[in-house]
Amino acid sequence: MKIRIGHLSTFYHTAILLMAKGDADAQLEAEVEWRLMGTGPAIMQAFQRRELDLAYIGLPPAIIGMAQGINVICVAGGHMEGTVMTGKAQWLGHTEGADLRAVLKQFRGRRIGVPGKGSIHDVILKDSLERHDLGSEVEVVNYPWADLVTEAVVHDEVSAAFGTPALAVAVKRFAGGKILYPPSLLWPANPSYGIVADRGFLQSEGKTVERFLLLHEDATAFMRQNPSEAARMIADFVGIIDQEFVRDTLSVSPKYCAQLTGDYIASTMKFVPVLKKRGYIGSDVDQGRIFSREIINRIHPEQEHYRDGIAKAG
Numbered sequence: 001m002k003i004r005i006g007h008l009s010t011f012y013h014t015a016i017l018l019m020a021k022g023d024a025d026a027q028l029e030a031e032v033e034w035r036l037m038g039t040g041p042a043i044m045q046a047f048q049r050r051e052l053d054l055a056y057i058g059l060p061p062a063i064i065g066m067a068q069g070i071n072v073i074c075v076a077g078g079h080m081e082g083t084v085m086t087g088k089a090q091w092l093g094h095t096e097g098a099d100l101r102a103v104l105k106q107f108r109g110r111r112i113g114v115p116g117k118g119s120i121h122d123v124i125l126k127d128s129l130e131r132h133d134l135g136s137e138v139e140v141v142n143y144p145w146a147d148l149v150t151e152a153v154v155h156d157e158v159s160a161a162f163g164t165p166a167l168a169v170a171v172k173r174f175a176g177g178k179i180l181y182p183p184s185l186l187w188p189a190n191p192s193y194g195i196v197a198d199r200g201f202l203q204s205e206g207k208t209v210e211r212f213l214l215l216h217e218d219a220t221a222f223m224r225q226n227p228s229e230a231a232r233m234i235a236d237f238v239g240i241i242d243q244e245f246v247r248d249t250l251s252v253s254p255k256y257c258a259q260l261t262g263d264y265i266a267s268t269m270k271f272v273p274v275l276k277k278r279g280y281i282g283s284d285v286d287q288g289r290i291f292s293r294e295i296i297n298r299i300h301p302e303q304e305h306y307r308d309g310i311a312k313a314g
Contacts, residue, residue, distance in 0.1 A: 001030040003208065006043045006055035009036065009147060010164055011234050011241070012249055012256075013056045013078065013193055014219035020237035021219075028211050038145045039116035041065075043196075047072050053201040054212065058082070058120030059191035059268045059290070060275060066289055067281035071199045073289070076213050076296045077264050078220065080255040080306050082192025083124045085181040086168040087153065087160035093180040101132040103180050111139045113158035115146040118280055124187050125162040127274050153177065165252035169245055183253045189267035189306075192253070194260070202292070210295050217258035217300055224256050227310040250310055257305040260293050264306075 007015035015034065018024045024032045035052065037043045040061030046052045048070045055072075062074060091106055092098045114122045122142060129135045141158055143149050150170040152158045160180060161167060171177035183190075195216060202209055223230045231246035265287065275281045 001205075001208070002033055003028065003030050003205075003212070004033045004035060004051060004053045005212075006035045006037050006046055006052045006057070008039070008043075008056060008193075009145070010056075010082075010193070011166065011238055011246060012223070014216050014223070015056050016234050016237060017219045017222065017230060018215060020233045024212075024215060027215055028208060030208060039119050041116050041118045044068075044070055044072075047196075047198060050198075053198050053205075054209070055196050056193050057196050058193050060120045060123045060271050060280075061118045062194070062196050063268075063271060063275060063285050063290060064118050064280050067275075067283065067285050072196045073199055073202065073292045074194045074260070075197045075202065075209060075292050076195040076216060076258045077191065077260050077306075078194055078216070078256070078258060079192040079253070080189050080264060080267075081183040081187070081253050082164055083121045083162060083186055083190060084165055084168045084179055084183040084252065085160060085162050085186065086171045086177055087180050088171070088175055088177045091160065091180055093178055094182060094185070095178070100128060100181055100185070104129060104132055104134050104138065107159055108134065108137045110159040111141050111157070113141045113143060113149045113152040113161040113163075115142065115149060115163060116144055117142045120190065120192065121162045121164070123271060123274060123278070123280070124190065126278060128186065130278075150174065164249075166245075166249045168252055169248045173245065179252070187267065187270075189263040191264055191268045194264075195258075206295070210299060213258060213295055214299055220256040220258050221305070223250065224254075224305060224308055224310050227251075254309040255306040256310070257300075257308075258296060259300045259304040259306075260291055260296055261304045261306065265291060
């Protein structure tokens with residue numbers, strides 16, 4: 001049996017850790033085919049072509065796909081608050097006491113970079129600009145691969161960026177930058193990523209999905225409890241980043257768990273009217289269409305771990 005799992009280059013997703021460990025095939029008693037995709041919308045297109053069984057994805061592009069009739073459902077969480085605003089050091093940031101409107105106002109007549117249209121980062125950026133009456137005054141530049149956003153900041157193609165915690169660490173390291181607005185405040189408890197399953201695959205291979213979610217939950221626990229060792233394994237596997245870079249990224253937004261908590265779901269549902277207002281979806285998508293909690297509640301009956309953060313040492 002083969003399981004086709006879509007994932008992003010985002011290295012703090014458990015996909016990279018599971019690939020680094022190298023025993024997923026044996027644990028699942030199946031051949032795992034990991035498929036690297038550029039953005040969440042690209043993952044949804046792959047589901048539409050029936051090329052994936054499971055995937056790691058931010059929930060807004062998943063909701064957009066569901067509204068378009070793509071037959072998938074979210075079966076587990078993974079990480080909350082994975083969108084951060086970053087830029088070079090000359091800009092006023094939250095650490096200097098600026099609120100989000102004050103931070104965004106600096107970029108009137110300028111460009112802000114963000115991953116693909118419909119990605120969670122794109123939706124949060126555009127909603128932030130609109131709420132502060134800046135939608136027509138700041139140009140949003142979408143990039144097909146998240147990694148290109150870092151290069152855009154470094155080379156001054158854009159003045160700031162919205163993206164993952166890894167983007168913020170890269171901008172700090174390669175452009176002397178800083179976090180302009182932290183992930184915990186941009187959109188609290190936002191569904192940075194979850195595990196989405198093809199409904200047909202879930203129905204026919206529910207036990208396999210359950211075994212995968214057990215691996216996924218174990219990997220989120222390993223990140224929380226042994227962040228330095230997890231960082232070493234991820235860095236060794238990826239090869240182009242070092243352990244300190246990964247450890248710093250985990251610290252920027254440290255909320256990891258596989259459970260679909262009330263906060264995670266409530267935050268997700270707040271995206272639905274925003275997506276509808278912006279024209280990404282034509283009608284409401286209800287909670288029962290987005291989430292199936294049956295498996296994750298069975299394998300994760302204990303209290304959620306998002307609030308635990310990551311270990312201070314280890």
